[in-house]
Amino acid sequence: MLVRWIIYCYLLLHTQALFAQTLAFCYEDKELAPSYMGKGLEVPPINPGASIEALQAVEENIRGLTIIFVRQPWQRCLHDIKRNKVDAVIASYVESRQEFMIFPSSESGQLDITLALNKLGRCLVGSKEFVSQLDANEGTFNIAIPRGYSSADRIADPRFTKVDTLSQKDAFDLVSKEVVDGTFGLCMINGEQVSAYPYADVLHAKYPPFDMSYGFLAFSKNFYKNNKELAKQVWGVLASFPFAEVYMRYLEENDKKVPQESDPQSAASSQ
Numbered sequence: 447m448l449v450r451w452i453i454y455c456y457l458l459l460h461t462q463a464l465f466a467q468t469l470a471f472c473y474e475d476k477e478l479a480p481s482y483m484g485k486g487l488e489v490p491p492i493n494p495g496a497s498i499e500a501l502q503a504v505e506e507n508i509r510g511l512t513i514i515f516v517r518q519p520w521q522r523c524l525h526d527i528k529r530n531k532v533d534a535v536i537a538s539y540v541e542s543r544q545e546f547m548i549f550p551s552s553e554s555g556q557l558d559i560t561l562a563l564n565k566l567g568r569c570l571v572g573s574k575e576f577v578s579q580l581d582a583n584e585g586t587f588n589i590a591i592p593r594g595y596s597s598a599d600r601i602a603d604p605r606f607t608k609v610d611t612l613s614q615k616d617a618f619d620l621v622s623k624e625v626v627d628g629t630f631g632l633c634m635i636n637g638e639q640v641s642a643y644p645y646a647d648v649l650h651a652k653y654p655p656f657d658m659s660y661g662f663l664a665f666s667k668n669f670y671k672n673n674k675e676l677a678k679q680v681w682g683v684l685a686s687f688p689f690a691e692v693y694m695r696y697l698e699e700n701d702k703k704v705p706q707e708s709d710p711q712s713a714a715s716s717q
Contacts (some may be wrong), residue, residue, distance in 0.1 A: 467676060469669070472516045472523035472532040473499060481536075481694030489515045496693045497536055500563060504683045511676070519669075533669040536563060536661050547664035550681045561681040564689050566654030567634030569598050571618075571643055577616050577650045587627040590617035597630060597657045597698050618644040630656070635690035644698050 451689045478483045481497040484490040489498060498515070516523075516532055526532045528546040539549055539557055550561035559565065570589070579585040586605045591598045592614045601608070609626050611617045617629040622645045626665065631643030633651040641651065663684055670677050 466510045466512070467673065468512045468514055469534060469680075470514045470516055470532045471534045472518065472526060473497070473536065474520050474523075476519075479700060480693055480713075483696075487517050489517070493696070493699075495561065496689060496696055498716040499692055500684055500689060501663075503687055504680055507683050508676070508679055511680075527664075527666045530666045530668040532666065534663055534665050537664045538659060538661060543664070543669050546667060548667060548670040548677070549662050549664050550678075561685045562659040562660040562695070563684045563687070565595045565636050566632060566659050566661070568630045568657045568659075569633035569651035569653060569655050570601075570628050571631040571633070571649050571651050572621055572628030573624075573648075574650050577652045580652050590620045590626045590629040592617050592629075597659075600657045601630070607622045615644065618649075621645070621649065634658075635693055640690065640694055642694065 474482050475487060477483055479495070483493055483495040483498075486489075494502070501513055505511055516526075518526075523532065523535050527535055535541065535547070537547065543549075549568075550558040552558045566713070569579050572587075576587065581586075585689065586607070588609050589601065589606045590600070590611050591608045592611050595614070598608065611620065611629075614629070614631075617626075618631070620626045621629050628697065631641075631649075631651065633640060633642070634655050635642070639651075639653065641649075643649070643651075665673075665677050
């Protein structure tokens with residue numbers, strides 16, 4: 447009986463070891479609302495951010511997986527994933543990053559956007575009259591553009607005169623005061639139309655979005671090489687996470703605070 451018990455305990459521990467896997471996820475040590483909340487080295491125990499909640503859901507749904515959250519400056523995260531010191535980051539797709547990151551791909555080798563954690567669409571935003579004139583292809587317009595926003599590069603209509611602002615909040619303030627005609631704001635999350643911008647009660651979005659960006663969980667080369675099936679499972683769970691619902695909850699709790707972007711390559715919740 448004792449021998450049988452010893453064998454049972456050995457098999458149980460051995461089986462648990464087979465399923466045990468840690469994943470070191472690196473992200474910003476400053477707040478990038480609503481994706482990453484709080485600052486410093488600690489993960490806030492309550493409302494840690496939409497992207498962190500998504501990863502916590504992955505941890506809960508995949509047996510044996512433990513995610514270690516590492517907070518440090520973004521450039522350090524990139525440095526460490528290049529050297530396989532951390533296992534994953536959330537990042538926008540940039541071709542040069544394929545040298546040291548693995549993004550989800552289809553059987554043909556193409557980037558698989560269906561497995562993105564977030565798909566964010568930006569629309570031109572202004573008064574109802576502004577949107578009507580755009581629909582009718584009439585008029586010329588002054589568009590407030592925050593400095594450093596890569597989305598601005600996709601606004602090439604000759605009817606638009608771009609007016610630089612220091613921040614997106616400044617841009618929306620100018621629109622609300624009718625100093626300029628429009629700006630752009632987050633209007634679609636994972637296929638759902640949303641009004642994730644200030645003054646949403648009086649301003650309107652021009653659909654469809656003029657710009658779409660995608661945030662992926664990207665793995666280090668070593669982690670993916672050693673854990674291909676687990677990586678695919680993680681991508682699958684993330685793709686089914688109700689990101690739009692959680693993202694909007696954070697915005698509503700923060701009174702439609704403008705999503706923060708950290709660099710010209712970033713989506714509202716990815717870098």
